[in-house]
Amino acid sequence: xxxxxIMLGTGNGGTMDLYNTCFVIQxxxxxxxxxxxxxxxxxxxxxxxxxxxxxxNNIFISHxxxxxxxxxxxFFKRISRFVxxxxxxxxxxxxxxxxxxxxxxxxxxxILPDKxxxxxxxxxxxxxxxxxxxxxxxxxxxxxxxxxxKGTKQFGFECKLNDKRLVFLxxxxxxxxxxxxxxxxxxxxxxxxxxxxxxxxFHAYEKNHSTAKSASEVMNKLDVKNLILYHTEDxxxxxxxxxYTNEGxxxxxxxxxxxxxxxxxxxx
Ligand SMILES: [Zn+2]
Numbered sequence: 010x011x012x013x014x015i016m017l018g019t020g021n022g023g024t025m026d027l028y029n030t031c032f033v034i035q036x037x038x039x040x041x042x043x044x045x046x047x048x049x050x051x052x053x054x055x056x057x058x059x060x061x062x063x064x065x066n067n068i069f070i071s072h073x074x075x076x077x078x079x080x081x082x083x084f085f086k087r088i089s090r091f092v093x094x095x096x097x098x099x100x101x102x103x104x105x106x107x108x109x110x111x112x113x114x115x116x117x118x119x120i121l122p123d124k125x126x127x128x129x130x131x132x133x134x135x136x137x138x139x140x141x142x143x144x145x146x147x148x149x150x151x152x153x154x155x156x157x158x159k160g161t162k163q164f165g166f167e168c169k170l171n172d173k174r175l176v177f178l179x180x181x182x183x184x185x186x187x188x189x190x191x192x193x194x195x196x197x198x199x200x201x202x203x204x205x206x207x208x209x210x211f212h213a214y215e216k217n218h219s220t221a222k223s224a225s226e227v228m229n230k231l232d233v234k235n236l237i238l239y240h241t242e243d244x245x246x247x248x249x250x251x252x253y254t255n256e257g258x259x260x261x262x263x264x265x266x267x268x269x270x271x272x273x274x275x276x277x
Contacts, residue, residue, distance in 0.1 A: 047076040078109065082116070092132050156187060165178045221253045
């Protein structure tokens with residue numbers, strides 16, 4: 010079974026030229042959506058990636074911040090009409106921690122009509138994650154874990170894609186108590202808020218974020234083979250990929266990957 014990562018968005022919570030970080034793990038069995046970004050743009054990103062949103066049966070929301078959760082409400086709004094006329098036959102699993110679940114249900118109550126949400130609730134199963142819970146999604150075993158974030162409660166996951174160990178670490182600088190979790194991983198997905206030379210402009214550290222340099226240095230010490238950096242600012246336009254890759258690569262012996270929005274990452 011061949012799996013790949015389709016980056017729907019790669020920006021941080023304040024970007025407008027980039028969509029907020031979210032992606033799909035795609036294989037022959039289906040599409041697993043990880044986070045939803047913060048707007049209706051999620052639907053366009055799926056369309057541009059040739060993914061029919063009506064076929065998404067598994068969604069993971071890492072944490073309850075705007076740039077990860079709000080796209081879900083636009084997804085609900087769009088699919089509800091197909092649920093109501095019986096066109097969505099399979100159940101939809103939403104994997105999240107209890108804080109995220111509470112946020113989704115609480116916000117939905119105020120911003121979407123009861124009729125619409127009742128249709129959604131008739132089709133959706135919220136699967137509340139505890140630390141180290143494992144689930145098989147589209148034929149792949151995922152272990153979800155609490156990343157021990159300094160901010161709001163946040164989960165990441167570990168899985169094997171194409172026989173490679175991949176660890177997704179959400180959007181905070183990795184807490185040192187989690188270092189053992191990523192040691193020697195084939196692929197790590199870690200945020201990089203800005204370039205190191207621009208930390209004084211974007212203040213990554215005070216937001217519990219990293220620079221391309223600081224993330225790469227730590228991942229290098231942990232003997233990670235391939236480092237995927239995302240959740241960046243968007244002031245560098247087409248230069249961004251090169252600038253971030255160069256800074257990361259200077260501090261990392263393996264391969265640094267800085268995807269563009271809509272880029273497909275092959276796990277090899
Ligand atoms: Zn974020």
